[in-house]
Amino acid sequence: MNNQKPAYKLGPLFESFKLGTLNLKNRVVMAPMTRAFSPGGVPGPDVAAYYRRRAENGVGLIITEGTLINDPAATNNPNIPNFHGEEALNGWARVVAEVHEAGGVIMPQLWHIGTDRKVGAVPNPEERPIGPSGLDLATGEKVNEPMSRERIDSVIAAYAQAAADAKRIGFDGIELHGAHGYLIDQFFWERTNRRTDSYGGDLVKRTRFAAEIIAACRRAVGPDFPILLRISQWKSSDYEAKLAANPDELANFLAPLVEAGVDAFHCSTRRFWEPEFAGSDLNFAGWVKKLTGKPTITVGSVGLDNEFISSFRGENAGTANVDTLIHKLNDREFDLVAVGRALLVDPAWAAKVRDGRLDELKPFTPEALSSLS
Numbered sequence: 001m002n003n004q005k006p007a008y009k010l011g012p013l014f015e016s017f018k019l020g021t022l023n024l025k026n027r028v029v030m031a032p033m034t035r036a037f038s039p040g041g042v043p044g045p046d047v048a049a050y051y052r053r054r055a056e057n058g059v060g061l062i063i064t065e066g067t068l069i070n071d072p073a074a075t076n077n078p079n080i081p082n083f084h085g086e087e088a089l090n091g092w093a094r095v096v097a098e099v100h101e102a103g104g105v106i107m108p109q110l111w112h113i114g115t116d117r118k119v120g121a122v123p124n125p126e127e128r129p130i131g132p133s134g135l136d137l138a139t140g141e142k143v144n145e146p147m148s149r150e151r152i153d154s155v156i157a158a159y160a161q162a163a164a165d166a167k168r169i170g171f172d173g174i175e176l177h178g179a180h181g182y183l184i185d186q187f188f189w190e191r192t193n194r195r196t197d198s199y200g201g202d203l204v205k206r207t208r209f210a211a212e213i214i215a216a217c218r219r220a221v222g223p224d225f226p227i228l229l230r231i232s233q234w235k236s237s238d239y240e241a242k243l244a245a246n247p248d249e250l251a252n253f254l255a256p257l258v259e260a261g262v263d264a265f266h267c268s269t270r271r272f273w274e275p276e277f278a279g280s281d282l283n284f285a286g287w288v289k290k291l292t293g294k295p296t297i298t299v300g301s302v303g304l305d306n307e308f309i310s311s312f313r314g315e316n317a318g319t320a321n322v323d324t325l326i327h328k329l330n331d332r333e334f335d336l337v338a339v340g341r342a343l344l345v346d347p348a349w350a351a352k353v354r355d356g357r358l359d360e361l362k363p364f365t366p367e368a369l370s371s372l373s
Contacts, residue, residue: 012329013322014354017060017336019295020263021224022172024105024336026060027329028350029266031299031338032109032175032230034065034080037372041068041082041123043091048098050372053347055104058354061336062104063175063228063266064095066111069158073130074112076121083108083162093169100170107173107228110162112155114183115192116236119143130155131186132193132200132209138237146195152209155183156216163217163227173226176213179268181235184210188243188253189235203249207256214260227261228297232268233284239270247277251291264295266338272300273324285334295335298328303342303349304364319361322353344368 014026030051037047051062068074070084082088092108099106115131129136130151134144147155159176166174178184186192187209193200199208210229217227235241244250254265267285269276276284285298302325304318325337343349346362353361 010322010326010354010356013326013337017295019061019173019336020226022105022226024060025103026058026350026354027336028058028060029297029299029336029338030054030059030062030343031340032063032065032177033340033344035372036077036079038081038088038091039079040087041078041080041085042088043081043095045094046372047081047091048095051095051106052098052102052104053373054343054350055099055102055106057348058350059104059343060350061172062099062106063338064106064108066177067092067108067162069110069112069155069162071112071130071155071158072124073117073127075123076113076117078123083110083165084158089165089169092171096170105172107171107175107226108162108166109175109177109230110159110166111177112158112183114181114186115143116182131183132195135192135194137181137186137192137235140191152199156209156213159213160216160220163225164220167221167225173228173263174217174221175228175230175266176210176217177230178210179230179232179266181237181241184213185232185235188231189241191238191241203243203253204256207253211256211260214257214262218261226263228264228266229257229262230266230268231288233276234268234270247287247291250287254288254292258292258294262294264297264336265289265292266297266299267334269298269300272298272302272337273328274300282333283328286328289334297336297338298325298334299338299340302337302339303353303361318363319358321358341368345373347373 017024067083115129116137117129128144133146233242265288269284285296289296341364345364345368
């Protein structure tokens with residue numbers, strides 16, 4: 001580990017930021033990370049304490065793990081938290097209260113996994129996976145009929161209801177999970193969206209489902225409640241996938257999403273320092289900001305020396321300095337920085353970096369995934 005303080009001043013990372021009407025005390029974001037510690041879909045006191053610890057240690061914005069909208073095919077794991085039903089929403093209200101009491105800001109990530117769900121998965125094993133064309137994410141095999149217009153409308157309504165509930169119980173905004181090959185992203189991706197109606201076709205037409213979700217959520221929460229959208233080029237089944245092959249395609253893809261009401265984009269990459277397109281040093285978040293003028297969040301192995309896919313192989317990741325990150329922040333390439341595994345293993349990561357206590361940072365080990373530290 002390099003125990004020297006970064007060559008660049010940490011100032012940008014710990015400057016305040018205004019996200020719409022929301023004031024963030026710094027640029028550090030807790031990235032959404034699936035934990036599956038909510039039996040029966042209900043987050044308990046341990047989940048509230050887990051998020052509170054990050055707020056107490058100076059994280060500027062907490063985005064929760066993916067939470068499930070009210071659709072019976074939304075998940076494949078009964079321990080992933082719901083964002084519907086009185087018991088689950090009461091649990092989330094306790095999370096919000098704990099985070100706010102510690103001085104934090106928090107948003108739920110609203111999620112549906114689509115055809116990443118396997119046939120017969122629990123809960124609701126009788127439910128078939130759903131997707132734009134009913135195609136399995138990894139194999140491309142047909143697992144169901146394409147989503148009907150009625151099912152599309154019901155899923156959109158479920159997102160809007162979750163957004164309204166988030167505002168009602170005190171959250172500070174919402175994030176829609178439109179990345180990594182889950183349901184919204186399955187509509188974006190040509191390989192999983194073969195529709196010939198108004199929800200398919202070229203890349204712009206494939207944004208319609210997401211745009212209608214965003215617009216419905218905007219109607220549900222009003223003009224001043226932040227709506228974030230997480231997007232990615234890569235998919236969990238294909239790390240080399242590209243929605244947009246060049247900046248022009250990316251601009252065309254983003255325009256309907258901005259028009260629908262997105263306040264900021266959370267731009268998921270495996271390694272934040274990698275350029276998105278040839279001929280430019282801008283990463284994915286940098287290009288999205290340049291093309292839309294909207295605030296962006298970068299993410300991807302921040303603070304660690306091994307990208308996150310390695311954790312699924314049982315590999316460790318050592319700590320790394322944040323020189324490159326600070327340099328890009330100084331250049332205003334992006335606005336906010338999401339930290340995943342480094343914050344999962346070390347609740348005090350932000351406070352330690354802020355105070356220059358880099359020698360106290362903890363390396364990531366896969367064992368961290370087995371508990372809520």
